[in-house]
Amino acid sequence: MSWAVSPSGQVSCESCPIRHRAVCARCEADEFAQLESMKFYRTYEAGQTILFGGDPLEFVASVVSGVAMATRTLEDGRTQMVGLLLPSDFIGRPGRKFAPFTVSAATDVRLCCFRSKPFANLIEATPHIAQRLLEMTLDELDAAREWMLLLGRKTAREKIASFLAIIARRYAALAQSAEVGVNGVHLPAPQKLSFDLPLTRESMSDYLGLTIETVSRQISALKRDGVIALEGNRHVSVPNLDRLLAEAGDDSEDVLHDSAAE
Amino acid sequence: MSWAVSPSGQVSCESCPIRHRAVCARCEADEFAQLESMKFYRTYEAGQTILFGGDPLEFVASVVSGVAMATRTLEDGRTQMVGLLLPSDFIGRPGRKFAPFTVSAATDVRLCCFRSKPFANLIEATPHIAQRLLEMTLDELDAAREWMLLLGRKTAREKIASFLAIIARRYAALAQSAEVGVNGVHLPAPQKLSFDLPLTRESMSDYLGLTIETVSRQISALKRDGVIALEGNRHVSVPNLDRLLAEAGDDSEDVLHDSAAE
DNA sequence: TCGTGTAATTGACGCAGATCAATTCAGGAA
DNA sequence: TTCCTGAATTGATCTGCGTCAATTACACGA
Known part of the structure; x- marks a missing residue:
């Protein structure tokens, strides 16, 4: 597996660069405190694989800095990028158990991670996170549709x-x-x-x-x-x-x- | 504009064929009653345009029967389908004011419609609809990613x-x-x-x-x-x-x- | 500063899919 | 049934991008 890089210094959510764009953007003070207590950071160097397609998903995460890529591959090695993850973008899906694609670091990357299970529970309880996640997912779907136009035509x-x-x-x-x-x-x-x-x-x-x-x-x-x-x-x-x-x-x-x- | 086809007979949600798959799937009895009182049907014949890209969005809808297509087009007419909408699929986005793509009927289509504004309000109030919508949107994003692999490679x-x-x-x-x-x-x-x-x-x-x-x-x-x-x-x-x-x-x-x- | 390995560029050539152009087919109306 | 019209098939040819093959440029460590 893959969560292989040294964690490094914690950062307060207050001063987090993606505070107002990430999945936590709409949180109230109490929800925020809960997230802050759950979070931990991971860093990856350019070129490293963050997560192999098919692997069990133990974490979800926000990209704090750097750029990551989600890719899918055919049997014979042809690969297509299916997501370009910039700071504030979210990796993972509440309730999903296995990664549907490979994620790797295009540049050095820092992730703000949460264990899947507690995060899923938190979502049940706090509508603000679910709301923001819906909004971000809909944006991503818009981007995917524009991408499809590009790829096809x-x-x-x-x-x-x-x-x-x-x-x-x-x-x-x-x-x-x-x-x-x-x-x-x-x-x-x-x-x-x-x-x-x-x-x-x-x-x-x-x-x-x-x-x-x-x-x-x-x-x-x-x-x-x-x-x-x-x-x-x-x-x-x-x-x-x-x-x-x-x-x-x-x-x-x-x-x-x-x-x-x- | 485009909501041009004769409405036809109401159907009870109880016996609705998409009752357990659509955006309403998780609703409790009271939420359900609210939806039922808001809904109205529209039907379209194969080939008709349901909604032109760029038009104001006054409704959201579920596909009840038939197949609809979401398409985007380049200046010179090159066209790419960006969504294939089968029964239970949802059309529209809470809060969005203009259609980002054209929607047309591939076969005869029946839609179960809700006015945008009241629907958006309902979503604020009832987490079950928002939850289901998030789930459906995430599924659609998965499908879009597979589609991108197909188009690109x-x-x-x-x-x-x-x-x-x-x-x-x-x-x-x-x-x-x-x-x-x-x-x-x-x-x-x-x-x-x-x-x-x-x-x-x-x-x-x-x-x-x-x-x-x-x-x-x-x-x-x-x-x-x-x-x-x-x-x-x-x-x-x-x-x-x-x-x-x-x-x-x-x-x-x-x-x-x-x-x-x- | 100089090597060294990887990334990027450039060229020659081939082929999958686009384009242009007829037919042929299917399904609804009379 | 026969006609008629739009959809689908099939063929001939063209071309944009892929493939194969050298160079060339660049970033990094000694």
Whole structure:
């Protein structure tokens, strides 16, 4: 099994960077105290497997920092990423006993963990956690549907452009809610932004349903065409976000800016 | 807008075919009475649009009978199905104001509808509905992840075989829970089954991220190879389910038989 | 600073599935 | 039954992405 990395220093929930976005976001003081007493941290290095598909699920967790990947694999080794887990995202399902996919660390990752059983009990008792979990699950389902459109119908170039737009947007949201730079993201001005890719080319190919070579070629093509610029392999800057969005081929960025708030 | 079809006879929840699977499955008598007083039915003919993407969402609904499709479309018309809605499946999201995708009827469809606002209020008040909705949403997310693996990494032949397996399995589950034949499904013996396809070839191509021609060719190939037999265009029989599952290429049907029950 | 191993790029070529174009088939109306 | 119309099949050809195979670039430790 896999919970193999040294735990490290506890952090107070008060100062937790994902306090207002994670599954605990809506908790009242008493619920919060319960969670705080149950929680423990795990850290993983880039490349480590956090959880093998099919393994018994003894924990659920929130991603505190770093990026993790959920992947599914066919018999012959073809693999598809089915979830990209950024800070505040939740891993696990109350009541589920076995992992339906493999989870691994794309960068160094810190998780805030809870034992499955007590967490499931807590959910029964505290509607605020269940409510927030429903909200997050519905958001994830929206993202999955957009991802399906990408996988089924977009060209390789559109896939790359879409991926870059997704990363830029999600990091921008994180940076905004934390009000600090995260993972090397900077937002100097609206319309010009730059960020580090959290994934290798191989992981990008697993995300997009492409080969590593096609990913590389299309990134080169977007660079050649001036849609993006690269510093090193990982750092991307986007001189014109609208141009990138146009390359992504979506009919408009409407739809997903509809908030779930009542 | 779109709620354009004649309502028809009310049905008591007691005798509702989706009573034990839909969003109302876990309700107590009093919650149930509230739902019953709020509900109203809508029916749609095969091919009708139920809801256009971007339209204001005034209702949520459960599919009572028939099959509906959620689809997203790119500017140039490329279309991807992002949800296949069978009886008991839920349409809508509490708090969402606009439809993030188009919903249309693949067969004649009957919906059990609730106005959004009162339904959202009810959810706040009754944890059993929210719990059930969370469970259903998590199931849908599992299905979306399997679908992503299919779209990103499976060959055309594997996609067709997977689709047939999914339809067979979901209908089998429905038939089981209703204990009656549904939509022409029969289960004469374990290992030999037959059913009607609820989708046209075009809808199948939208589901699978293929063209209609490729769908047709691969169905012909599976028939030629004896994996399936056809009567007419819609009725499929599967002489050997294991053979079909092997063609679908999944590493095993493990994973998804893990129940969400505690 | 220099190696060294892994990640990424680039090129040549092949093929699965898309596209374009006829037929053929199925099922409902008269 | 026969006609008629949209759905489905089948064939010929094209092409975007995958596959195979070298380089080349980069990050990291000595």
